[in-house]
Amino acid sequence: MTTTLPAPATAPARPGPTGRRGAPLRDVATMTRREARRSLRSVDSLINAFALPVLIMSVFVVIFGGAISGPGGGYIDYVVPGVLVMCLGMNSGSAAVAVAQDMTSGTIDRFKTLPIFSSSALWGHVFASVVRNLASAALVVLVAVAYGFRPGAALGDWLGFAAFAVLAVLTFTWISVTLGLVLSVEASMSVNMIFLFVPYLSSGFVAVETMPAWLHGFAEHQPFTPVIESVRGLLAGAPDAGTILTACAWLGGLLLASVLAGGVLYRRRTAR
Amino acid sequence: MNDPMIDVRGLRKSYGRTDVLRGVDLAVRRGEIFALLGPNGAGKTTAVNILTTLVRPDAGTATIAGADVVRDPAAVRRAIALTGQYASVDEFLTGEENLVMMADLAHLPRRTVRHRAHELLERFDLTGAARRRVSTYSGGMRRRLDLAISLVADPRVLVLDEPTTGLDPASRSQLWDVVRSLAADGTTILLTTQYLEEADRLADTIAVLAEGRIAARGTASELKALVAGDHVRVSFQDAASLDGARALAVAGLDQAETDDKALALTFPSTEPVRAIRDVLEHAETRGLAVAAVSVVKPTLDDVFLALTRTDTRSAEEAQR
Numbered sequence: 001m002t003t004t005l006p007a008p009a010t011a012p013a014r015p016g017p018t019g020r021r022g023a024p025l026r027d028v029a030t031m032t033r034r035e036a037r038r039s040l041r042s043v044d045s046l047i048n049a050f051a052l053p054v055l056i057m058s059v060f061v062v063i064f065g066g067a068i069s070g071p072g073g074g075y076i077d078y079v080v081p082g083v084l085v086m087c088l089g090m091n092s093g094s095a096a097v098a099v100a101q102d103m104t105s106g107t108i109d110r111f112k113t114l115p116i117f118s119s120s121a122l123w124g125h126v127f128a129s130v131v132r133n134l135a136s137a138a139l140v141v142l143v144a145v146a147y148g149f150r151p152g153a154a155l156g157d158w159l160g161f162a163a164f165a166v167l168a169v170l171t172f173t174w175i176s177v178t179l180g181l182v183l184s185v186e187a188s189m190s191v192n193m194i195f196l197f198v199p200y201l202s203s204g205f206v207a208v209e210t211m212p213a214w215l216h217g218f219a220e221h222q223p224f225t226p227v228i229e230s231v232r233g234l235l236a237g238a239p240d241a242g243t244i245l246t247a248c249a250w251l252g253g254l255l256l257a258s259v260l261a262g263g264v265l266y267r268r269r270t271a272r
Numbered sequence: 273m274n275d276p277m278i279d280v281r282g283l284r285k286s287y288g289r290t291d292v293l294r295g296v297d298l299a300v301r302r303g304e305i306f307a308l309l310g311p312n313g314a315g316k317t318t319a320v321n322i323l324t325t326l327v328r329p330d331a332g333t334a335t336i337a338g339a340d341v342v343r344d345p346a347a348v349r350r351a352i353a354l355t356g357q358y359a360s361v362d363e364f365l366t367g368e369e370n371l372v373m374m375a376d377l378a379h380l381p382r383r384t385v386r387h388r389a390h391e392l393l394e395r396f397d398l399t400g401a402a403r404r405r406v407s408t409y410s411g412g413m414r415r416r417l418d419l420a421i422s423l424v425a426d427p428r429v430l431v432l433d434e435p436t437t438g439l440d441p442a443s444r445s446q447l448w449d450v451v452r453s454l455a456a457d458g459t460t461i462l463l464t465t466q467y468l469e470e471a472d473r474l475a476d477t478i479a480v481l482a483e484g485r486i487a488a489r490g491t492a493s494e495l496k497a498l499v500a501g502d503h504v505r506v507s508f509q510d511a512a513s514l515d516g517a518r519a520l521a522v523a524g525l526d527q528a529e530t531d532d533k534a535l536a537l538t539f540p541s542t543e544p545v546r547a548i549r550d551v552l553e554h555a556e557t558r559g560l561a562v563a564a565v566s567v568v569k570p571t572l573d574d575v576f577l578a579l580t581r582t583d584t585r586s587a588e589e590a591q592r
Binding site for chain 2: 026042
């Protein structure tokens, strides 16, 4: 291929950056679009976001559902909230890999040399994750209903569930993004294992009383328990304000901590 | 007006107990192509990271287009563009989407975003591949896109960190052409490289960075003059002629290095034309069969080796 790359005959029109110093919303929107495209175009991410959650739901309902009977009703009504939260977490965990890749490839370094809103690249990952997760959660709920899940939620409960899910995904994704800034690409791939295994040690899948006594303390007080119980209440149409408050306190606190830590790490760390 | 576009004074940076930069001074004029040349680990990337606001220096100052990298990083970022060691383009986006994204991030007026993207695709000969994902691009195409992306906001200073590492010779010389045309348009260019040829062919000024210090600076020819003058190389048709030639009374010949395989002598000379004439005259008188003569100019490799060698020696002495 022989090509010449002539300089433009006239001095280039200086479109230049506009005088506006900050356009943070535009920056975040651009970054969100970037990440959404990546999610939609990578087979891996489509499998992680949609196929895997449906598979997990099926395993719990079809395989375990026959053997376990839930407290007061079918196991399916008991387990769907646990599976939903687990899927939201796992799906958010992919953000750690995406951020670690951006760090390694030098992409984040380039973004940091642009006059843009400082952590817009990270917010792009987070917002794309919210959209992806809401779509995935809707699919999982539909599949659950097809298996025989009968939620008692009214419209208000569903809206409450949606808002709660957004808060949970924001938190889970920010935790993942922050881990992605410090971990290698390989290590970041196991971040979603946190979200896959820690929920087992909660009231998500079996009642805490059935666990060995030494686990009770952790299982009752770890954040996944109030988070899953909140979802359970909302989907059953009987939300408990106290539980939801506890869950929101956990999520809000973790969210704040990871946004702050992520912001600092983003400014300090360069490509490795 | 005569203020340098890049002005670096006494820059220092350590990581733990390793002193990466030990007092670096640089001044780059507007429209100049300035090469920071050094082996791996010399501190090139650290210098680039400080100049592009990614890392804060421990001591010293650096200003770009009049803005201090520590006190006013936002102004520095508006003036510069960085093309890093890896082509940091998004694989899962098309070439066009990559450019549109960067135009959005540069806050170009929305209606000009697409126009600017197409203009750059055309300039970098990527129009045909504009709607293909970057994952299908060759190494050379990625680099061109990478550079196009850097130019979206029309930066006043372009920082290229080892821009041609891993490129084939054709793509490399194509990239050099682009860099030259940018400098001709008034863009100031700071590039790092470990390729002497690249610095030699491209840069107006070269600074050799060795062990965290500028070991030498100047134009390529000034640096070459630092090492030594020219050399004369004479090759002969047979071994007997080669042997006979060693005894000739020609200035500098006593310092000749012999290449027995090529039947050639190479010796330093301050007046190479005169030396060649002397060699030919004497050879004819004595019946020596000369095959070829040539003047050998020192390469930047020689400079580089000489500078880094002294540097190692003085470092060893310092340790003693």
